Amino acid sequence: MNDQPVIGITVGDPAGIGPEIVIKALIKHHLNDKYRLVVFADHAVIDQAFFHTGLYADIREVRKPDDFHFQSADIHLMNCGIIDHHVQMGQINADCGNSVLSHVSSAIEWALKGWVDAVATAPLQKESLQQGGSPYLDHTAMFKALTKSNDATTLFMVDQLRVFFLTRHIPLRDVADAITDHMLSDAIPRCLLYLSQLGLTNPVLAVAALNPHGGEDGLFGTEERNTIIPAIKKAKSAGYRVEGPIPGDSVFHLANEGRYDGVLSLYHDQGHIAAKTLDFYRTVSLTMGLPFLRTSVDHGTAFNIAGQNKANETSMIEAIHAAVLYGPIIKNSPDSS
Amino acid sequence: MNDQPVIGITVGDPAGIGPEIVIKALIKHHLNDKYRLVVFADHAVIDQAFFHTGLYADIREVRKPDDFHFQSADIHLMNCGIIDHHVQMGQINADCGNSVLSHVSSAIEWALKGWVDAVATAPLQKESLQQGGSPYLDHTAMFKALTKSNDATTLFMVDQLRVFFLTRHIPLRDVADAITDHMLSDAIPRCLLYLSQLGLTNPVLAVAALNPHGGEDGLFGTEERNTIIPAIKKAKSAGYRVEGPIPGDSVFHLANEGRYDGVLSLYHDQGHIAAKTLDFYRTVSLTMGLPFLRTSVDHGTAFNIAGQNKANETSMIEAIHAAVLYGPIIKNSPDSS
Numbered sequence: 062m063n064d065q066p067v068i069g070i071t072v073g074d075p076a077g078i079g080p081e082i083v084i085k086a087l088i089k090h091h092l093n094d095k096y097r098l099v100v101f102a103d104h105a106v107i108d109q110a111f112f113h114t115g116l117y118a119d120i121r122e123v124r125k126p127d128d129f130h131f132q133s134a135d136i137h138l139m140n141c142g143i144i145d146h147h148v149q150m151g152q153i154n155a156d157c158g159n160s161v162l163s164h165v166s167s168a169i170e171w172a173l174k175g176w177v178d179a180v181a182t183a184p185l186q187k188e189s190l191q192q193g194g195s196p197y198l199d200h201t202a203m204f205k206a207l208t209k210s211n212d213a214t215t216l217f218m219v220d221q222l223r224v225f226f227l228t229r230h231i232p233l234r235d236v237a238d239a240i241t242d243h244m245l246s247d248a249i250p251r252c253l254l255y256l257s258q259l260g261l262t263n264p265v266l267a268v269a270a271l272n273p274h275g276g277e278d279g280l281f282g283t284e285e286r287n288t289i290i291p292a293i294k295k296a297k298s299a300g301y302r303v304e305g306p307i308p309g310d311s312v313f314h315l316a317n318e319g320r321y322d323g324v325l326s327l328y329h330d331q332g333h334i335a336a337k338t339l340d341f342y343r344t345v346s347l348t349m350g351l352p353f354l355r356t357s358v359d360h361g362t363a364f365n366i367a368g369q370n371k372a373n374e375t376s377m378i379e380a381i382h383a384a385v386l387y388g389p390i391i392k393n394s395p396d397s398s
Numbered sequence: 399m400n401d402q403p404v405i406g407i408t409v410g411d412p413a414g415i416g417p418e419i420v421i422k423a424l425i426k427h428h429l430n431d432k433y434r435l436v437v438f439a440d441h442a443v444i445d446q447a448f449f450h451t452g453l454y455a456d457i458r459e460v461r462k463p464d465d466f467h468f469q470s471a472d473i474h475l476m477n478c479g480i481i482d483h484h485v486q487m488g489q490i491n492a493d494c495g496n497s498v499l500s501h502v503s504s505a506i507e508w509a510l511k512g513w514v515d516a517v518a519t520a521p522l523q524k525e526s527l528q529q530g531g532s533p534y535l536d537h538t539a540m541f542k543a544l545t546k547s548n549d550a551t552t553l554f555m556v557d558q559l560r561v562f563f564l565t566r567h568i569p570l571r572d573v574a575d576a577i578t579d580h581m582l583s584d585a586i587p588r589c590l591l592y593l594s595q596l597g598l599t600n601p602v603l604a605v606a607a608l609n610p611h612g613g614e615d616g617l618f619g620t621e622e623r624n625t626i627i628p629a630i631k632k633a634k635s636a637g638y639r640v641e642g643p644i645p646g647d648s649v650f651h652l653a654n655e656g657r658y659d660g661v662l663s664l665y666h667d668q669g670h671i672a673a674k675t676l677d678f679y680r681t682v683s684l685t686m687g688l689p690f691l692r693t694s695v696d697h698g699t700a701f702n703i704a705g706q707n708k709a710n711e712t713s714m715i716e717a718i719h720a721a722v723l724y725g726p727i728i729k730n731s732p733d734s735s
Contacts (some may be wrong), residue, residue, distance in 0.1 A: 229610065230610055230611075230614075230617075230618050231610075231618060232574070232609050232613070232618050232619030232620075232621075233570070233573065233574055233608050233609050233610075233619060233621075234571070234573075234574035234575070234619065234621075236570065236571075237569070237570055237571035238571070271570050272569050272570050273566065273567055273568075273570075273665075273666035273667060273670075274567075276569070277567075280567075281567050281568060281569050282569030282570060282571065283569070284569075284570075284571075308667075309667040309670065309671050310667060310670035310671055310673075310674040310675075311674065311678070313671060313674075313675040314674055314675055314678040317675070328610075329610035330610060330645075330646040330647060330668065331667065331671065333610075333646065333647035334646050334647055334650060334668065334671045334672050334675070335671050335672075335675045336647075337647040337648065337650075337651055338647075338650040338651055338654070338671070338672045338675055338676050339675050339676065341648070341651040
């Protein structure tokens with residue numbers, strides 16, 4: 062077990078399902094026995110998650126690697142000390158946002174110091190984060206800023222499918238105009254680099270088409286002809302192993318069959334629908350392009366069921382597995398930015 | 399077997415994979431022994447498919463129901479008599495388009511006469527169809543015109559998922575503006591009617607959202623707030639069982655889990671990606687709103703592998719199964735238009 066990486070786990074918003082799914086993953090599914098894990102949270106929040114789940118373990122508070130004692134069955138906790146009271150579940154709350162800001166920052170600091178090898182995050186609540194005084198909109202913004210990584214890139218993994226996103230949180234009507242040669246020319250080499258960092262040899266990337274049937278030669282849209290095909294040709298000429306544009310309704314199937322190592326989807330729902338329809342709970346999100354690997358559940362805080370012991374912990378388990386599996390490779394990659 | 403429906407099967411473009419997948423479905427998978435099937439094609443084209451597949455059966459040419467003799471192992475063929483020579487596979491060809499126009503028209507005529515109870519179609523090639531003198535762009539146009547059905551609607555089925563489409567063959571950049579209250583108000587009752595016609599009791603329809611996270615209250619798009627939510631509210635007030643808008647990355651998963659009986663997707667790739675990533679080969683397409691059921695494979699002619707005995711016949715088998723299963727219900731539905 063000593064050669065295993067140490068994984069930091071942040072519980073996300075205390076009023077959401079994050080603490081519950083972390084505790085279920087660690088105790089009910091025995092990940093705490095199997096791996097070397099450090100939880101970033103408030104002690105009171107973990108106690109409340111014990112109460113909600115009916116699960117329990119001894120807590121070992123740690124403030125530096127010397128405090129680790131993974132031979133024990135204790136949950137290792139980096140106690141952020143923001144919340145010391147009962148949290149009202151499912152509510153926007155400045156204290157909760159403040160707790161997230163504190164415990165995620167702390168996990169990033171530990172990762173930069175090399176005290177943990179990768180970080181797996183449970184979901185936060187954006188509005189609470191704002192009310193808690195965060196200058197960052199979300200997890201990705203926090204990881205990018207605090208690690209000074211401009212190129213941080215989200216990758217979804219499920220089954221054999223690895224999906225990148227060219228655009229994400231913009232209205233669907235703005236997607237066609239947002240896609241530029243510059244973006245594609247920047248994204249293609251980075252996606253290929255990240256696939257290599259995941260241990261794939263000579264990976265091949267497929268670029269999804271934007272329009273039905275890939276535009277059917279201009280009949281249903283001109284972006285393939287005018288922007289996407291030229292960018293792919295240019296990348297190919299430069300020696301990159303990239304194919305496409307492949308129509309959206311076949312590219313994910315083909316990638317999942319192993320024909321392509323990764324897919325560059327062009328908009329949020331294109332890649333999200335593919336991954337999450339294929340396996341809603343086992344889809345895991347990786348943030349690439351940081352100095353260390355961050356993995357994440359691909360769902361939100363689910364305030365409507367928080368505190369009811371109803372949340373499905375599968376995605377959290379997958380996020381921890383992925384951190385253990387890929388964290389050391391990415392940390393040691395000579396190309397990691 | 400006598401109470402079974404009679405299903406018409408059109409082989410589609412003779413230069414594509416259609417004849418091959420029909421012959422494989424009927425002989426290799428024994429559907430011709432199990433069901434009462436009439437193939438619409440040219441005799442020479444079937445002979446060529448025997449040659450390509452190495453499969454063989456006796457042919458019984460039929461021109462009216464009196465000619466049927468389903469107790470025999472013969473393939474029942476309505477010979478359209480357009481092609482009497484070897485077809486160059488994988489090529490655009492006016493004769494092939496003319497053959498499709500003839501044999502599909504003939505199958506529709508038989509269905510309108512009640513000689514067949516439903517029609518399952520293999521893929522055609524649009525350019526060949528045009529060169530063959532067809533006034534119709536594709537299958538759907540042909541079925542709509544020849545049956546005088548303005549409301550013909552495509553439905554994809556795979557696993558527990560049933561997907562309708564509000565828009566289809568338009569550029570992605572035009573989708574947001576294409577979605578109107580009028581279209582939604584027209585589509586919601588029809589989708590619910592079609593779900594009832596498939597035998598579902600008190601079906602519930604979910605409408606997919608257009609934007610990431612359903613627009614996140616206007617942050618990533620306003621169509622939900624301005625158009626989709628009001629249309630759904632109006633339909634609910636009128637007593638229709640409809641939910642939404644549900645974000646694209648969860649609505650298909652939820653429907654496949656049984657939470658909704660059908661999903662109204664808002665654009666081509668939204669529904670296509672969900673269905674075809676879930677199970678590429680077993681996705682089957684139903685055309686609802688005709689006087690009879692038409693089912694179809696959900697793929698094209700695959701000219702690149704035509705005549706090579708490489709085509710996967712699964713979708714054709716599913717299309718025939720669906721025609722047998724749902725054809726009689728829809729034919730006898732009092733509401734079928």
